[in-house]
Amino acid sequence: MPVINKQKTTKSTNQSRNSEATRNQLLDAAEAEFAVTGLIAARMEAIAAQTGVTKATIYYYFQSKEELYQAMLERCLVGMLGLAEQLQLDCLPPDAALVKLLATMLQCMSENPHVGSILCLEAVQNKGKYYPKQLGNILYGTIIEILERGMLSGAFRQLEPRHTAVNIVGTCSFYFTAQENLKYLWPGKRLLGKELLQSHTQESIDLIMAGVRN
Amino acid sequence: MPVINKQKTTKSTNQSRNSEATRNQLLDAAEAEFAVTGLIAARMEAIAAQTGVTKATIYYYFQSKEELYQAMLERCLVGMLGLAEQLQLDCLPPDAALVKLLATMLQCMSENPHVGSILCLEAVQNKGKYYPKQLGNILYGTIIEILERGMLSGAFRQLEPRHTAVNIVGTCSFYFTAQENLKYLWPGKRLLGKELLQSHTQESIDLIMAGVRN
DNA sequence: AGTTTATTTAACTAAACGGTCAGTATAGCT
DNA sequence: AGCTATACTGACCGTTTAGTTAAATAAACT
Numbered sequence: 001m002p003v004i005n006k007q008k009t010t011k012s013t014n015q016s017r018n019s020e021a022t023r024n025q026l027l028d029a030a031e032a033e034f035a036v037t038g039l040i041a042a043r044m045e046a047i048a049a050q051t052g053v054t055k056a057t058i059y060y061y062f063q064s065k066e067e068l069y070q071a072m073l074e075r076c077l078v079g080m081l082g083l084a085e086q087l088q089l090d091c092l093p094p095d096a097a098l099v100k101l102l103a104t105m106l107q108c109m110s111e112n113p114h115v116g117s118i119l120c121l122e123a124v125q126n127k128g129k130y131y132p133k134q135l136g137n138i139l140y141g142t143i144i145e146i147l148e149r150g151m152l153s154g155a156f157r158q159l160e161p162r163h164t165a166v167n168i169v170g171t172c173s174f175y176f177t178a179q180e181n182l183k184y185l186w187p188g189k190r191l192l193g194k195e196l197l198q199s200h201t202q203e204s205i206d207l208i209m210a211g212v213r214n
Numbered sequence: 215m216p217v218i219n220k221q222k223t224t225k226s227t228n229q230s231r232n233s234e235a236t237r238n239q240l241l242d243a244a245e246a247e248f249a250v251t252g253l254i255a256a257r258m259e260a261i262a263a264q265t266g267v268t269k270a271t272i273y274y275y276f277q278s279k280e281e282l283y284q285a286m287l288e289r290c291l292v293g294m295l296g297l298a299e300q301l302q303l304d305c306l307p308p309d310a311a312l313v314k315l316l317a318t319m320l321q322c323m324s325e326n327p328h329v330g331s332i333l334c335l336e337a338v339q340n341k342g343k344y345y346p347k348q349l350g351n352i353l354y355g356t357i358i359e360i361l362e363r364g365m366l367s368g369a370f371r372q373l374e375p376r377h378t379a380v381n382i383v384g385t386c387s388f389y390f391t392a393q394e395n396l397k398y399l400w401p402g403k404r405l406l407g408k409e410l411l412q413s414h415t416q417e418s419i420d421l422i423m424a425g426v427r428n
Numbered sequence: 429a430g431t432t433t434a435t436t437t438a439a440c441t442a443a444a445c446g447g448t449c450a451g452t453a454t455a456g457c458t
Numbered sequence: 459a460g461c462t463a464t465a466c467t468g469a470c471c472g473t474t475t476a477g478t479t480a481a482a483t484a485a486a487c488t
């Protein structure tokens with residue numbers, strides 16, 4: 001393995017002995033691996049190799065495969081919720097708030113295609129055993145609030161907010177989670193390319209907004 | 215599944231010696247196992263045990279784990295497409311056709327919760343390697359046709375049919391695929407129970423129809 | 429310099445898994 | 459009855475994998 005910049009420089013950022021950096025790199029690699037395989041089928045060896053360390057190093061930072069998985073899952077959701085909070089949707093009218101949230105969710109999914117797969121695999125394989133329900137409910141709570149505000153203001157039609165919130169998240173995830181099955185619909189085009197991504201974003205927002213508006 | 219005995223023998227139909235039945239049982243068990251674990255993590259031993267035979271018996275019927283998986287995946291999709299064909303949606307106006315198709319898809323997903331997970335896992339884990347694209351395109355083709363007819367007749371607004379079709383399928387799958395993550399939204403209720411299922415179906419159809427109508 | 433402490437490794441174990449094989453039991457045929 | 463093709467089993471093999479151990483290396487602190 002290529003050890004770069006082994007000695008030299010009083011700059012103390014020697015990555016190969018930087019505990020925090022190694023930990024984060026391990027979580028990155030774990031995210032990539034778990035996103036494809038899920039918890040059970042993930043290979044610790046692969047995560048180690050991806051990080052450029054040995055398997056034993058993982059066990060220096062994490063007690064077990066399970067614990068590594070939980071840490072990765074939590075970091076994943078916390079990161080996504082952080083984005084949602086920054087939007088300050090309460091200040092916007094429900095209509096604009098939902099558009100903004102939709103755009104952000106779609107962008108988030110496209111920039112980190114792992115997160116959709118990870119949550120999907122967590123549900124299917126682990127039956128939600130490690131799903132941090134509090135964090136999850138915050139996301140759905142945000143959508144539900146907007147929908148309720150919209151119904152009160154008359155901007156949205158009368159709808160059941162929870163079912164609608166689920167359908168909204170479903171719409172925002174499916175294109176990315178199932179992309180490998182969907183690619184045959186656009187032969188020769190990249191689903192995550194600029195063109196398709198832009199049109200998909202527009203179409204999804206249009207569909208949902210038309211679906212909830214009065 | 216009633217197994218018809220080919221001959222009248224002293225002992226009544228010995229199921230454990232019925233080749234076709236065993237094969238189907240194996241595919242059933244494989245479906246249940248693969249739907250939770252995906253291809254890689256599935257345990258042949260578990261599939262055998264579920265069927266009530268030994269592991270070697272699986273290899274009597276299927277060459278490998280991979281072949282068993284492919285057979286199961288194909289049977290899965292063929293079964294679902296059979297339902298869609300029976301609907302004869304071409305005879306209906308686009309509006310009614312889409313409602314009928316949505317209702318059928320949602321019912322199909324609720325009756326066989328495996329199918330959504332299987333397709334999701336196929337995309338995420340295997341990157342669509344075994345996805346029978348011809349079969350898959352038939353389903354999307356059906357939706358796209360209806361949408362195009364609706365735009366021509368003026369019943370539906372101008373939309374991009376492929377993206378919309380993907381979003382429709384996403385809406386119809388997500389509730390079932392991600393149910394284990396979603397259950398916290400309805401504490402104490404069963405997501406596949408009559409009450410929630412009925413309201414979810416209604417809400418989903420309403421959302422999509424409002425989303426596409428002019 | 430030397431000693432301690434944090435970080436990483438190679439080598440290993442025990443269990444699990446996919447797949448094989450030689451052989452057994454049964455049904456149908458002549 | 460004996461023969462043959464079909465359906466199935468139990469024991470086994472080689473490989474892979476999560477997790478462990480003791481030792482090595484590098485940084486930090488006297």
